[in-house]
Amino acid sequence: MMKIAVLTGLIGRAALWTAGTGLVLMTVLIAAQVFWRYVLNDSISWTEPASVMIMGWFIFLGAAVGIREGYHLSFDVLLYVIPHKGKMFLYSLSDLVVTCFGIGMIWFGWQLAEKTAGNTLPSLGISGAFDFIPIVAGGVLVALFSVERIARRAAGLPTARFGDDNSEAT
Known part of the structure; x- marks a missing residue:
């Protein structure tokens, strides 16, 4: 388990x-x-579509890392009043739902990439599929990191810097 955690940490x-x-x-x-x-009264035609494509990468990669580290948004009011085992169940259920969402990102992102692969982005001269590859890559990481969180919790290991640390059993 620790070798996998080291690998996912590097990823x-x-x-x-x-x-x-x-x-x-x-x-x-x-x-x-x-x-x-x-200033120069001219224009670089490829900077806007390239910036939007780069934005897709940092949004989806950053969101996946946020899931791994436990920084994603959550509504934790109920977790303050239920026992530790109930918290762990709800955390795992949440990670399972996030895993399914990641799989959906992979599936539908891939379909979008396939449908636009024959198109060429005019100012960049590359396939339109490149616009959707960040969704697929982000989905792979979201699913991987969510499964890792479920596995770490099942093994009794902490899953995040904050939040559902198994050492605070009450």
Whole structure:
């Protein structure tokens, strides 16, 4: 189990670095576009679609890492008043639902990529499928990290920095 956790930790770290790099790159591209448009009175035609594509990557990769680390949104009022075993059941149920959502991202993202693979994005000159690959990649990571959380909880290991730490059994 620990080797898998180390591997998923490395995958999560790589996804987070990729997302962060994408955020910086998108910011640079948008700044360049603004400079070219308003200072040089010209335009770079590919910066906007490239920025939108990069934004898809950092949103979906960042969201997947947020799921792994336990930083995703949740409504925890009920969890303050139920026993520890009930909390663990609800956490696992939540992770199961998130896993299904990740599988849906893979399935429908792949279908969208297939349907647009023959199209060419005019300003970038690449397949339209590239717009939907971040959904598939994010779905793979969402499902992987959610299954990891379920497995860690079943093994009695903590699953996040905050939240459902198994050491606080009451």
